[in-house]
Amino acid sequence: MTAETKSIDTLVVGAGQAGVAMSEHLSKLGVPHLVLERDRIAERWRTGRWDSLVANGPAWHDRFPGMEFEGLDPDAFAGKEQVADYFVAYAKQFHAPIRTGVEVTKVVRQTGRPGFIVETSDGTFEANRVVVATGPFQRPVIPPIAPQDASLTQIHSADYRNPAQLPEGAVLVVGAGSSGTQIADELRRAGRAVYLSVGAHDRPPRAYRNRDFCWWLGVLGEWDKEAAGPGREHVTIAVSGAYGGQTIDFRRLAHEGMTLVGLTKSFKDGLVTFEQDLVENLKRGDENLFLLLDAADAYVERTGIDLPEDPAARYIPPDPECVKHPLRELDLAKAGVKTIIWATGYALDYSWLHVDAFDEKGKPKHQRGVSKEPGVYFLGLPWLSRRGSSFIWGVWHDAKHVADQIVTQRKYLAYRDASQRSLDNVRAMKVEAPTAKDAQQINEMGVI
Numbered sequence: 001m002t003a004e005t006k007s008i009d010t011l012v013v014g015a016g017q018a019g020v021a022m023s024e025h026l027s028k029l030g031v032p033h034l035v036l037e038r039d040r041i042a043e044r045w046r047t048g049r050w051d052s053l054v055a056n057g058p059a060w061h062d063r064f065p066g067m068e069f070e071g072l073d074p075d076a077f078a079g080k081e082q083v084a085d086y087f088v089a090y091a092k093q094f095h096a097p098i099r100t101g102v103e104v105t106k107v108v109r110q111t112g113r114p115g116f117i118v119e120t121s122d123g124t125f126e127a128n129r130v131v132v133a134t135g136p137f138q139r140p141v142i143p144p145i146a147p148q149d150a151s152l153t154q155i156h157s158a159d160y161r162n163p164a165q166l167p168e169g170a171v172l173v174v175g176a177g178s179s180g181t182q183i184a185d186e187l188r189r190a191g192r193a194v195y196l197s198v199g200a201h202d203r204p205p206r207a208y209r210n211r212d213f214c215w216w217l218g219v220l221g222e223w224d225k226e227a228a229g230p231g232r233e234h235v236t237i238a239v240s241g242a243y244g245g246q247t248i249d250f251r252r253l254a255h256e257g258m259t260l261v262g263l264t265k266s267f268k269d270g271l272v273t274f275e276q277d278l279v280e281n282l283k284r285g286d287e288n289l290f291l292l293l294d295a296a297d298a299y300v301e302r303t304g305i306d307l308p309e310d311p312a313a314r315y316i317p318p319d320p321e322c323v324k325h326p327l328r329e330l331d332l333a334k335a336g337v338k339t340i341i342w343a344t345g346y347a348l349d350y351s352w353l354h355v356d357a358f359d360e361k362g363k364p365k366h367q368r369g370v371s372k373e374p375g376v377y378f379l380g381l382p383w384l385s386r387r388g389s390s391f392i393w394g395v396w397h398d399a400k401h402v403a404d405q406i407v408t409q410r411k412y413l414a415y416r417d418a419s420q421r422s423l424d425n426v427r428a429m430k431v432e433a434p435t436a437k438d439a440q441q442i443n444e445m446g447v448i
């Protein structure tokens with residue numbers, strides 16, 4: 001430890017919504033901590049998303065309990081900048097100790113004693129605990145099937161901003177979760193010919209019987225589900241708040257001019273081949289929709305709650321041509337496809353975190369965010385404790401649990417047995433008591 005090394009009880013890495021929530025709970029519980037963020041607060045909402053993105057959930061739902069969106073109708077969908085501004089204001093509200101522009105580059109265990117040495121772009125810290133809040137979606141992933149074809153522009157959805165950014169011509173969007181579907185829809189509305197490659201997906205209704213699907217998932221206990229069902233880990237969810245919020249209906253998008261294709265299989269000599277699973281994928285998506293509608297109806301019946309009937313929600317448009325006769329392959333040049341957008345998800349990157357908190361596949365090993373390495377905690381990961389964990393409303397509750405766990409551990413470590421206590425008394429008699437000024441300085445530094 002050098003003279004410049006700073007000590008802190010708990011160091012939180014990342015100041016997205018997870019880091020802000022963590023800081024709020026640690027503050028409430030009086031745990032000295034510091035949040036380090038390499039960019040700005042909630043940076044990913046500002047620069048890691050496309051321009052027109054709005055939250056997937058309405059403003060009354062996609063927020064923390066402690067503050068509402070100012071000046072926004074609770075049923076409206078906040079724009080991405082409004083979401084980022086919200087977290088900046090939220091952090092300000094409780095004076096969150098966040099330092100921006102500081103990247104954590106390495107975390108290693110102390111040798112022979114608890115705690116960690118944390119190297120950053122602004123010096124070294126010693127910390128008893130590290131909370132990893134670096135996001136559920138860190139490194140954009142483009143699958144290895146992507147063609148090596150210099151004539152094509154290929155970007156990940158993380159780098160998509162707006163239609164004008166792309167070269168003229170048709171676009172193949174691979175992946176039909178919330179991102180792929182919204183981007184494909186925006187491009188089609190901008191006059192582009194669009195091919196959307198649709199895999200397994202859930203597509204809940206945007207609203208049913210006068211209630212948003214976020215409400216339904218809440219009252220039906222779906223946000224609190226602890227794990228995705230077997231084989232459903234890679235099923236994406238197609239939902240959108242764009243254009244006022246509409247149910248994602250792939251057949252409707254096709255009737256409006258989009259060409260739906262099955263899962264993208266391979267590329268060879270300018271030809272892209274698709275799995276023949278489009279019809280099956282749409283059918284399963286419909287089944288998922290009906291499952292929620294049926295569960296909602298059963299809830300209404302059981303509780304007697306007064307909500308209007310909504311038969312239109314069950315309407316499935318007739319199959320468009322691209323579903324009746326799905327494309328097996330597409331000649332990209334002939335179809336005028338100049339761009340491929342890979343809406344194919346993200347991976348985690350913990351190359352800076354040198355601790356024993358991972359399984360054999362390199363995935364964080366934890367129980368509700370408490371890792372197997374004492375003192376290391378994860379927050380904001382998909383399914384960390386439940387379905388809602390990686391979302392705005394869910395992470396706040398997970399942060400509360402992690403903060404409680406930290407307090408419990410601090411209490412254990414503060415315990416001293418009778419012999420230590422009497423030794424302490426003897427020492428106290430020999431050492432001068434700290435002055436009030438000393439005590440204040442110690443408090444301000446949050447020194448361990």
Ligand SMILES: Cc1cc2nc3c(=O)[nH]c(=O)nc-3n(C[C@H](O)[C@H](O)[C@H](O)COP(=O)(O)OP(=O)(O)OC[C@H]3O[C@@H](n4cnc5c(N)ncnc54)[C@H](O)[C@@H]3O)c2cc1C
Binds near residue numbers: 013043102
């Ligand atoms: C397109 C898209 C739309 C979404 N829409 C919604 C929605 O509508 N509603 C909803 O609830 N959820 C939504 N989500 C999911 C989730 O809410 C977001 O991904 C959210 O950004 C996650 O917050 P986080 O704090 O966990 O992680 P992030 O927002 O990713 O924040 C992590 C922070 O850590 C910082 N960081 C990373 N590494 C380091 C390091 N080594 N040192 C210092 N700092 C570091 C990053 O700069 C970043 O600011 C969406 C996700 C995506 C991709």
